[in-house]
Amino acid sequence: MNEIVIKTDKLTKRFGNFIAANEITFEVKAGEIFGFLGANGAGKTTAMRMLCGLSKPSSGNATIAGFDIYKETEKIKKNIGYMSQKFSLYEDLTVIENIRFFGGIYGISDKQINEKSNTLIEQLGLKNETKKLVASLPLGWKQKLAFSVAILHEPKIVFLDEPTGGVDPVTRRQFWDLIYSASDRGITIFVTTHYMDEAEYCNRISMMVDGVIKALDTPTNLKKQFSADSMDEVFFELARGAKRKGD
Amino acid sequence: MRILRFLLQKEFKQIFRNKSLLPMIFLMPIIQLIVMPLAADYEVKNINLSIVDHDHSTYSQKLTSKIISSGYFILSDYGNSFKNSLQQVEQDKSDLILEIPQGFEKNIVRENKQKLFIAVNAINGTKAGLGGAYINNIIFNFNNDLRNDWIQSMRYNQIPTIEIVSSNWFNTFLNYTFFMVPGILVVLVTMVCIYMCSLNIVKEKEIGTIEQINVTPIKKFHFILGKLIPFWVIGVFIFSVGLFVVGRLVYGIIPVGNAGLVYAFLSLYLIAMLGLGLLISTYSETQQQAMSVAFFFMMVFLLMSGLFTSIDSMPEWAKIIANCNPVTYFIEVMRMVVLKGSNFSDIKNHFIIMTGFAVLFNSWAILNYKKTS
Structure with missing residues (x-):
């Protein structure tokens, strides 16, 4: 279990004079749930987009699932799943059509798609909704569906960008159950969030302030380090020094 | 292939579930093809004519009835004051004033010579020019009739006259819709393709699904083909409805040339235009942006394509623009093949140029479409 699946070395992204992500260096081990925290505008999404191959780094190196972030982006894409801040399934397709489509473009065989969609629908309790347009589902269900679709092709790593924004606490718990079960299957979870209770669920977390990683450890160790009772306090302690205004 | x-x-x-797209695909072409050609008619009719008659003689009556019976003019006013008639022009009730001076008949009979005065409201240049030309022609004929009357009564013919007999090829009855329908059909197909293709892709950018596609191992080439093929099919469909249903049933246009040739050119043309749509979408972030850019191109394409105005009479610089306009070539091909029955060797150059457009737009678009920013 100690295989390293994400390794970055001074990864930097500049937009003109603005340095969105500044020399980010960290490692994530296989099967880990890695929390990526920071205030709005701290550079989390930028960093994540670089790791997914959506955005070219300005400098620095990184390997994802053993592939180089510059030269082997297409190989990386086969091995990762991604769920963005914006809901990104097709709202004008039904539940089952979305599953089939994303399964299909990852090259999963028809037989496997059928099997997987059956178990997935069972698991999410969407049996009566399979033929409904995704647009008509409540947000919480959409997010759970989006996550399940993102890991449909059994990627090594899945990147989740604020997956539970605007979702009620019960559904958030269910969402984390899904994350745990994916993690148990050996999928590495890389997640950004603003909810500090969710931060506690992570194996390790990193705190990003103004494009720089200010702290990186397990939640327990971080609390000890900042002699805080909760992750909330740790967050305040670190984010207080931020110069950038949130967006 | 499976992807x-x-x-x-x-x-x-998605296309068949889109409630605003479907009417655009099915209804717009039919309505536009039925309404537009009937209105886009260059023949000038219904010219309002005001006659100022100071003579009130048999000849002035004869001239008046000859002009009115031509069918191009409506007598809006008949009086004997030029001032009144000018007021009519000022109020836009008349387009043309014909002044018949006093002693019109007397002077013709006695002195073989008489002058008439025509005043034209030239705000609408086409109407004024054609109206003036029509009335000149009628007066000239009237003049000839008079001359023949007089000369024949003298029983010998002194003046040799050249009579011109013309025959209209390819569009015997100068039916304006024959000229317009093939052109409008081209514009229609162009519009639907550029708009739908660019808006469709930009919509995916706006709602963020393109991001989800970009993190998959899907190839650029597949994604683009997946976008182009549906709209190519829709383009062919709209064209067929326009040509064979509306064109044939409503206007009685049956292609003189080989329809297969038209379709071959259409296929190539659609690839070029969809490439342009794709190109617009790669530069636009929002649907408004794409719409405005597409609208700009459509305006230039429409006005610089020789659809309404003849390219030959454009100034040199405008000819250059018209020659860089893909729509120009398809309209030419349509008119040549559908009306004249031209064959492949006549439009070989058009094929070569259109291939150039297709390669240019598509390779530019593919280069500019990036999965990674």
Whole structure:
């Protein structure tokens, strides 16, 4: 279990004079749930987009699932799943059509798609909704569906960008159950969030302030380090020094 | 191929579920083809004529009835004051004033010579020019009739006259719709393709699904083909409805040339235009942006294509623009093949140029479409 699946070395992204992500260096081990925290505008999404191959780094190196972030982006894409801040399934397709489509473009065989969609629908309790347009589902269900679709092709790593924004606490718990079960299957979870209770669920977390990683450890160790009772306090302690205004 | 199948399935499902797109695909072409050609008629009719008659003689009556019976003019006013008639022009009730001076008949009979005065409201240049030309022609004929009357009564013919007999080829009855319908059909197909293709892709950018596609191992080439093929099919469909249903049933236009040739050119043309749509979408972030850019191109394409105005009479610089306009070539091909029955060797150059456009737009678009920013 100690295989390293994400390794970055001074990864930097500049937009003109603005340095969105500044020399980010960290490692994530296989099967880990890695929390990526920071205030709005701290550079989390930028960093994540670089790791997914959506955005070219300005400098620095990184390997994802053993592939180089510059030269082997297409190989990386086969091995990762991604769920963005914006809901990104097709709202004008039904539940089952979305599953089939994303399964299909990852090259999963028809037989496997059928099997997987059956178990997935069972698991999410969407049996009566399979033929409904995704647009008509409540947000919480959409997010759970989006996550399940993102890991449909059994990627090594899945990147989740604020997956539970605007979702009620019960559904958030269910969402984390899904994350745990994916993690148990050996999928590495890389997640950004603003909810500090969710931060506690992570194996390790990193705190990003103004494009720089200010702290990186397990939640327990971080609390000890900042002699805080909760992750909330740790967050305040670190984010207080931020110069950038949130967006 | 399997990935392409999934992409196409998805695209077609989305198109058929889109409630604003379907009417655009099916209704707009039919309505436009039925309404526009009837209105876009260059023949000038219904010219309002005001006659100032100071003579009130048999000849002035004869001239008046000859002009009115031509069918191009409506007598809006008949009086004996030029001032009144000018007021009519000022109020836009008349387009043309014909002044018949006092002693019109007397002077013709006695002195073989008489002058008439025509005043034209030249705000609408086409109407004024043609109206003036028509009335000149009628007066000239009237003059000839008079001359023949007089000369024949003298029983010998002194003046040799040249009579011109003309025959209209390819559009015997100068039916304006024959000229317009093939051209409007081209504009229609162009519009639907550029708009739909660019808006469709930009919509995916706006709602963020393109991001989800970009993190998959899907190839650029597959994604683009998945976008182009559905709209190519729709383009061919609209064209066929326009040509064979509306064109034939409503206007009685039956292609003189080989329809297969038209379709071959259409296929190539659609690839070029969809490439342009794709190119617009790669530069636009929002649907408004794409719409404005597409609208700009459509305006230039429409006005600089020789659809309404003849390219030959454009100034040199405008000819250059018209020659860089893909729509120009398809309109030419349509008019040549559908009306004249031209064959492949006549439009070989058009094929070569259109291939150039297709390669240019598509390779530019593919280069500019990036999965990674």
